[in-house]
Amino acid sequence: MKRCPTCNQQFTDEWLTFCTHDGTSLIEIRGPVEPPPTFAYPPIPPTVSRSEEPTLDFPDAYTPPPVPVIAQPTSPSGWQPPPPPFIAAQQQSMAAASLVLGIISVTLGWCCSFGLLTAPVAIALGIAALVQIKNNPSRYTGKGLAIGGIATGGLYIAFLLLLIVIYGMAILAGGLSSL
Ligand SMILES: [Zn+2]
Known part of the structure; x- marks a missing residue:
């Protein structure tokens, strides 16, 4: 999965390196399954997503927002044991x-x-x-x-x-x- 930082268009074609609309270099978006284990703070998703929302247009800051949303279903199972x-x-x-x-x-x-x-x-x-x-x-x-x-x-x-x-x-x- 790749994403254009300019128009936010997402491309599933791995061979694409530039946006078909404006020619901007596409950014690699990591699979949603990978990030949850690395993020060990599921209890505070609202604060994370809120703080990341203003910087949504920045390529580096875009990847975190989907993480809390996806981490929510998996967080109870990972958070319950303690x-x-x-x-x-x-x-x-x-x-x-x-x-x-x-x-x-x-x-x-x-x-x-x-x-x-x-x-x-x-x-x-x-x-x-x-x-x-x-x-x-x-x-x-x-x-x-x-x-x-x-x-x-x-x-x-x-x-x-x-x-x-x-x-x-x-x-x-x-x-x-x-x-
Ligand atoms: Zn674009």
């Missing part, structure tokens, strides 16, 4: 926070009713983490941690309800016996 570990770490930390809060609930939580605050948060965080894992399993991990957080948080609340029921029955039994 983010998953990063986002996975974030989401795993959220699930881990759920588990930590759940464990705090069933251990330190018995002191001063501290668990009344941490247990619901542990369950909420665990559920939120599980929802994200379910919606995007390839990106989010820490399912076991999230389930652990919900389980420990739930355990605390279950024990708390059990205690309330026992106290309630004791009060009820005391009330009945006093009649």
